[in-house]
Every structure is written in structure tokens, then in C-alpha cells.
Amino acid sequence: MITTLADDPTAAAILAAAPCYPIPPSGTSPAIEAVRAARTGHCLAVGRDGANLILRRPWLELDVPVTPPIPAYLPYGSIGPSRANLRCGLIPRAIFDRVLDHFCSALPNEAAAFVIWDEEDRDFSLHFPQIEEATPSRLIYRNPVLPPQRHLVCDIHSHGHGRAFFSATDDADDAHSTKIALVIGRLGQPDGPDIASRLCAGGMFLDVPRNPFSGDDHAA
Ligand SMILES: [Zn+2]
Incomplete structure (x- = not known):
């Protein structure tokens, strides 16, 4: 049995940090379940119907396909359903309201806010950057x-009176992050505010599957 995937120690360390596991016909394996249960980590899981990125952060669990279905016959199990769950729970609505107030008071300028989650006391806080x-x-x-x-958990900035969208600058800023990114625009406009959202993970920008804030559904 081959026990090492690479001879070079640097290459072996890279593969160990980002492993790739075939999915057994049963649908899961101890190695894949260990990544799913980990506080932080990621792997690629290859099934007969594509490859999944499995990514864990203390606040996030994400299983998302990163390839189309593989046309070759593979005697593997299925990658199963996607998921994007907030381990930290929903962000209190009051935090979103405070962010909106802060952004409105900064008009006509843009402004920014970060939602932080403390893993020990399992509580959220708001941080306004310098x-x-x-x-x-x-x-x-x-x-x-x-x-x-x-x-x-959540990086929010305003576009002031302008439309909410992710600019090329935003794309560059978010490329290497794991976070929910929100842009709030058209502040102070009769038809505003306007909100754009995405989940940044694994170098991808994914749809936010649900509003990360508790309460009504207008934030995502
Ligand atoms: Zn922007």
C-alpha cells in the first residue's frame, strides 16, 4: 500500500493541509467526517457526481460542489446535498440596524462595519474600522x-447613495477571505436601501443561501 502521496516534504505538507478524498459508495468515510467535524479545515471530496469542497471554520460549515458532474464512470458514492450553515447562528437583527444607522450618519461618504463572533462566549459584536x-x-x-x-463573520460596507454591487476593488479585497460580504447602497433614497451579498470561501464568491440576520428577510 502506498502511504505517502508526495516525496517532497513541502509538497506532502501542502497535500496534507488540503487533502483530496474519494467518497466511498456508502457516501462518507472517517477521513471526510473528520473534516466535517473539525473546528477548522478543508478538503476536496470526489464523488461519482462531482467534487465537493468541504470547508470548516469555527463559525461556518460549507459543503459545495466545485466541479460539474464527472462524465467518467467512477465507483464512488455521491457528494450528497450542498450545505452552508452558520455554526454561530443568525446575527441579531439589532446589529444590522446599528450598521444601517452608522452608514446613514456617514452619508454622503462610504463607511464600513464588521460583525465579529466570539467563539468562547458565543456572542456577536460590531466593529467599526479605522x-x-x-x-x-x-x-x-x-x-x-x-x-x-x-x-x-460579516464584512459590510456602504456605497453611500450609489447602487449596491461588488466592484473590482471589492473582488480583489475579498479574494482570499472566508466571510459573508455585504454591500449596502442607495442609502437615504426613497427606494433604498439596496443590498448585495455573497459568501466568500475557497477563492469563490457564492450566493448567500439565506439572510444571515435574524428577523425579517430584507438583508440578503
Ligand atoms: Zn464596494
Whole structure:
């Protein structure tokens, strides 16, 4: 039996950090279940109907297909249903309301806010970053530096009176993050606010399957 996937130690370390597991016909295996149960980690699980990214963070569990169905016959199990669950639970509605108030008071300039989740006390808090430059069309701010038990769950910024969308700058900023990103636009407009949302994970931008805030359904 082959026990190492790579001879080179660096290559072996990379493969160990991002392993790829075939899915047995039963649909799961101890190796895949260990990643699913982990506090943090990820792997690729290859089934007869495609490859799934399984990604875990203390606040997130994500199983999402990253390939179309594989046309070759593979004697594997199915990747099964997708999931994107918030292990931290829904974010209290009052936090969203405070963000909106903050963004409105910053008009006509853009503004930003971070929703942080503390894994130890299992509670959310709101962080307003230090702004280096804010105009109606441009915002430069520092991401928070967090202790290990605190996690950035939701990164929210406003486009002031402008439409909500993810700009090329937003795409570059979000490319390497695991977080929910929200843009709020058309603030102070009669037909506003306008909200764009996405889940950033594994270098992808995914649809947010449901509103991450408790209460009514207008945030995503
Ligand atoms: Zn933006």
C-alpha cells in the first residue's frame, strides 16, 4: 500500500493541509467526517457526481460542489446535498440596524462595519474600522486584527447613495477571505436601501443561501 502521496516534504505538507478524498459508495468515510467535524479545515471530496469542497471554520460549515458532474464512470458514492450553515447562528437583527444607522450618519461618504463572533462566549459584536480615507465613492480602511477566538463573520460596507454591487476593488479585497460580504447602497433614497451579498470561501464568491440576520428577510 502506498502511504505517502508526495516525496517532497513541502509538497506532502501542502497535500496534507488540503487533502483530496474519494467518497466511498456508502457516501462518507472517517477521513471526510473528520473534516466535517473539525473546528477548522478543508478538503476536496470526489464523488461519482462531482467534487465537493468541504470547508470548516469555527463559525461556518460549507459543503459545495466545485466541479460539474464527472462524465467518467467512477465507483464512488455521491457528494450528497450542498450545505452552508452558520455554526454561530443568525446575527441579531439589532446589529444590522446599528450598521444601517452608522452608514446613514456617514452619508454622503462610504463607511464600513464588521460583525465579529466570539467563539468562547458565543456572542456577536460590531466593529467599526479605522477609516483612512472616505469619500462618496472610495473607502480605505484597516481590517481588524482579532485574537484567535474571535472571527470576522460579516464584512459590510456602504456605497453611500450609489447602487449596491461588488466592484473590482471589492473582488480583489475579498479574494482570499472566508466571510459573508455585504454591500449596502442607495442609502437615504426613497427606494433604498439596496443590498448585495455573497459568501466568500475557497477563492469563490457564492450566493448567500439565506439572510444571515435574524428577523425579517430584507438583508440578503
Ligand atoms: Zn464596494
